Amino acid sequence: MLASFLEKLSNYIDFTENERQVLKDTVKSVRHYEKKGVDIISIGERPLGVHLMLKGWACRYKLLEDGSEHIMAYLMPGDMCNVHTTLLKQMDHSIRTMTEATVASITHEQINDIIDHYPRIARALFWSMLVDEGILREWLVNLGSRSAEASLAHLFCELLTRSRAAGLTQDNSFCLPLSQAELSDAQGRSPVHVNRVLKKLRNDGLISFRNKRLTILDWEKLVQLAQFDPGYLHLERYVGDVVPNSRHGKPTCRAERNK
Amino acid sequence: MLASFLEKLSNYIDFTENERQVLKDTVKSVRHYEKKGVDIISIGERPLGVHLMLKGWACRYKLLEDGSEHIMAYLMPGDMCNVHTTLLKQMDHSIRTMTEATVASITHEQINDIIDHYPRIARALFWSMLVDEGILREWLVNLGSRSAEASLAHLFCELLTRSRAAGLTQDNSFCLPLSQAELSDAQGRSPVHVNRVLKKLRNDGLISFRNKRLTILDWEKLVQLAQFDPGYLHLERYVGDVVPNSRHGKPTCRAERNK
DNA sequence: CGATCTGTTGATGCTCATCAAATCCAGTGG
């Protein structure tokens, strides 16, 4: 049940058998959601515990006054929904299922217990929060500065990498149980446009996307198109203090570079 | 020196005199940056300590391969630059000054000391990280789902609220030491377009922006235009468990709402 | 089997980027 969660956190620390057992003992309360489109947590709520995706996908989203909405994160097995609420009074966004899903619940007391008694696990949980924040920043770049094509390519690179980190891939393919409309809600673009971009990626031989399964046919080209640099996912165990692969350069703002 | 920092965190907890003193004693190492446009931390680095803005503004940003860049956060006095690196191997983005600035540095050991011995302060630091994450999500909505006008209006609402929380406002005005080009780099829009939107906001009597000072002339209308709901800044002390002001409704994706 | 959801394609128009040039400043130096 916990496989993806353990697999994911193992990218940060090697668990001892004891720590593994602690986590397994902690996750007892499990709830199954039969349908997609059901809120796991709603905005304004203060959930009783922290929710953990075991099976299926979910998304963070916000409704806008005009009835439209924006998806701010996709949650796959191994991802936590709301570590936030250990401290915050209430959720500032909602989370709902995108497929049939199984979700575990860990009480805030249990979380605090872990923080007090198992600092290594606590650090791993904290690490996963920081990764989530990195993902948010990269999505910001997707929406603000990348073309629709690069943005979608970048998303696919990220999702493959995250799926692999959670042990959910087969070669270069993974389960992507989303409709084009659901992709468009995260991409900040219309479903029609996402459709056309998908078509282009397919025609160029970069991906195939059938039966809720995305296969990346040409990883190198897709990475190039997306300018994908996986550093923000912080998956490498120990890279030392040297600077690998980073892009340096003088800061330039839009005005300057338009000269 | 620490005024803004203490003021900001005071939105989450009431400090005891002792806690106040602990923080003051912690912040010893201070560095001054004479010029704007200087990196405080560069991507790939592993800084020795956590940096804290005392005076002046900075921004998180990422360079893209084509030489363009994207600003992912504005940092004002009281904001911390890199709590991240307490755990992460390296920075996944850069931070640079946008004005002359004074920055304090707290070693990771000091941070860990505080976490061990002053849990209330630790919680406050953690809280501020969660707020940063909330801001990121809201910026995502700005870029993905709001018009240029609403997005800029939303940014101004946020910045006034944050400035006020750090004790940096006078009535409805605050110091906004950014050029239109620097605004555009965060808004994901061209400087020319930002200029036009600013003009419209001014003409409509919503704001005035002169001498690096932004005054909000009609808060109500601006909030309305921006659909600004300050919940994501988590500034209210105790709102209880009830759901105030939240928007509910059936989930709808772009496809559905286009019917 | 119709009903509903998802994907596909075409036509049309708006938002916004881009390029270029004009204007407005705060210095700076004669």
Next chain:
DNA sequence: CCACTGGATTTGATGAGCATCAACAGATCG
């Protein structure tokens, strides 16, 4: 006091990217 300068802002003209609307073809499902 004025001319000169470099930066930021403003304005106009043109076009690209993408939204929107509409229609249809396959799937999927009760």
